[in-house]
Amino acid sequence: MSEQARRRPHKPYRRPQKDPVRMLAFEALRAVDERDAYANLVLPPLLKKAREKGDFDGRDAALATELVYGTLRRQGTYDAIISACIDRPLREVDPPVLDVLALGAHQLLGTRIPTHAAVSASVELARVVLGDGRAKFVNAVLRKISQQDLDAWVAQVAPPYDKDAEDHLAVVHSHPRWVVSALWDALGGGRAGIEDLLEADNERPEVTLVARPGRSTTEELAAVTETLPGRWSPYALRMAEGGEPGAIEAVKDGRAGVQDEGSQLVALALANATLEGSDARWLDGCAGPGGKAALLAALASERGAALLASEKQPHRARLVERALAGNPGPYQVIAADGTRPPWRPGSFDRVLMDVPCSGLGALRRRPEARWRRRPEDLDGFAPLQRALLTEALSAVRVGGIVGYATCSPHLAETRVVVDDVLKKVGGAELIDARPYMPGVPALGDGPDVQLWPHLHGTDAMYLALLRRTA
Numbered sequence: 001m002s003e004q005a006r007r008r009p010h011k012p013y014r015r016p017q018k019d020p021v022r023m024l025a026f027e028a029l030r031a032v033d034e035r036d037a038y039a040n041l042v043l044p045p046l047l048k049k050a051r052e053k054g055d056f057d058g059r060d061a062a063l064a065t066e067l068v069y070g071t072l073r074r075q076g077t078y079d080a081i082i083s084a085c086i087d088r089p090l091r092e093v094d095p096p097v098l099d100v101l102a103l104g105a106h107q108l109l110g111t112r113i114p115t116h117a118a119v120s121a122s123v124e125l126a127r128v129v130l131g132d133g134r135a136k137f138v139n140a141v142l143r144k145i146s147q148q149d150l151d152a153w154v155a156q157v158a159p160p161y162d163k164d165a166e167d168h169l170a171v172v173h174s175h176p177r178w179v180v181s182a183l184w185d186a187l188g189g190g191r192a193g194i195e196d197l198l199e200a201d202n203e204r205p206e207v208t209l210v211a212r213p214g215r216s217t218t219e220e221l222a223a224v225t226e227t228l229p230g231r232w233s234p235y236a237l238r239m240a241e242g243g244e245p246g247a248i249e250a251v252k253d254g255r256a257g258v259q260d261e262g263s264q265l266v267a268l269a270l271a272n273a274t275l276e277g278s279d280a281r282w283l284d285g286c287a288g289p290g291g292k293a294a295l296l297a298a299l300a301s302e303r304g305a306a307l308l309a310s311e312k313q314p315h316r317a318r319l320v321e322r323a324l325a326g327n328p329g330p331y332q333v334i335a336a337d338g339t340r341p342p343w344r345p346g347s348f349d350r351v352l353m354d355v356p357c358s359g360l361g362a363l364r365r366r367p368e369a370r371w372r373r374r375p376e377d378l379d380g381f382a383p384l385q386r387a388l389l390t391e392a393l394s395a396v397r398v399g400g401i402v403g404y405a406t407c408s409p410h411l412a413e414t415r416v417v418v419d420d421v422l423k424k425v426g427g428a429e430l431i432d433a434r435p436y437m438p439g440v441p442a443l444g445d446g447p448d449v450q451l452w453p454h455l456h457g458t459d460a461m462y463l464a465l466l467r468r469t470a
Helices: 003-007 020-034 039-053 058-073 075-084 095-109 115-129 132-145 150-157 165-173 177-187 191-201 218-224 261-272 291-303 314-324 377-395 415-425
Strands: 208-211 227-229 236-239 256-258 281-284 306-311 331-335 348-354 396-406 428-431 462-468
Touching: 020 039, 020 058, 020 095, 020 115, 039 058, 058 075, 058 095, 075 095, 075 132, 075 150, 075 165, 095 115, 095 132, 115 132, 150 165, 165 177, 165 191, 177 191, 208 218, 208 261, 218 227, 218 236, 256 291, 261 291, 261 348, 261 396, 261 462, 281 291, 291 306, 291 314, 291 331, 291 348, 306 314, 314 331, 348 377, 377 396, 377 415, 415 428, 415 462
Parallel strands: 281 306, 281 348, 306 331, 348 396
Antiparallel strands: 208 236, 208 256, 227 236, 396 462, 428 462
């Protein structure tokens, strides 16, 4: 060692500083990855705990939320960019390191955080959660990423549209290729429509309230919080950004709720479909967690009808009980399997069967679902969806109405299921659902209805109405 090196003063070690916002965002991403948790379930308790400790104010909570959801929505795009900046396959990078890199990439490419702040904060986070050695790797990668903006990176890492349209859209809009293909098939049309849909999937959804009829009103809700009218449902209000629905008294006591307008429209269409004869007994055959059941119960109460809400999973049945508590009219909640029901055939006048599905219609709310689902998952849902619709048609009386609904636009979960069951069961017919969504545009050729985020501002809910004829 030279004399000069020996005389150089030794730089003291600086302990990394914990940033509560980025630590929380990292913790949420790890929960999503390690436990297959959903961010919309993981994040609220983490934010509540941080507020109680005094670590967070409103701006901190907003930034943490943006970091988590923004990173998850753009994960595919960020992975492609990170892959271009490292000399090994992405699968060989430890998942916690990838989470830190993706958080850093989002700050650099998806927010207005200054470059130096985004890099330094991410490296500091890496020092805390990964150690100094891997923090150097994070620093090197993020400095490469910082050399271009998002558009320039996408132009570099995405294949040209005219060479591979689906792969191009998958990288540009951060969806798995198979999801792009499935959504395009369901939507039909050219490039503009699918790009609009994929872009809508990456936008933050509005918080929509439902004023449960006979229990609260939109006027009451509008008087206590800043809102805009719903677009289509007479019971809907859209909350201003940053509003806290849980702080509203009517929401606390169950007279109102948080419910996407697409879900409201599905329940209203079933409730309003023309029916001859008795209209006294309604069934929600897959009622958990209870949003549609609560709206149906309120509508049934106004007409003197009773709702039976059935949910297979006991813990979800308890959520349904909580959602329906205080409903003025008669109702019952049971834990039962809709494919082996305890009720007698022909017992009901109206039946809603909102079946378990891939959830591809709610990617705005659960962006991580796009990376968690696989094409083969649809094979697992298919027998259950057919069995539930078959039992729904058995449960309704002749002349009664069944609503088959999914929060997925995938044709294998929508029209294919309905067509298959109609061919197999007989004694039922499709009726036009479009007149029961008055004022809603772009409902297609019917008789079934597919709602879309980019056209209707709702989740991509599907509804087919069927009348039992024999």
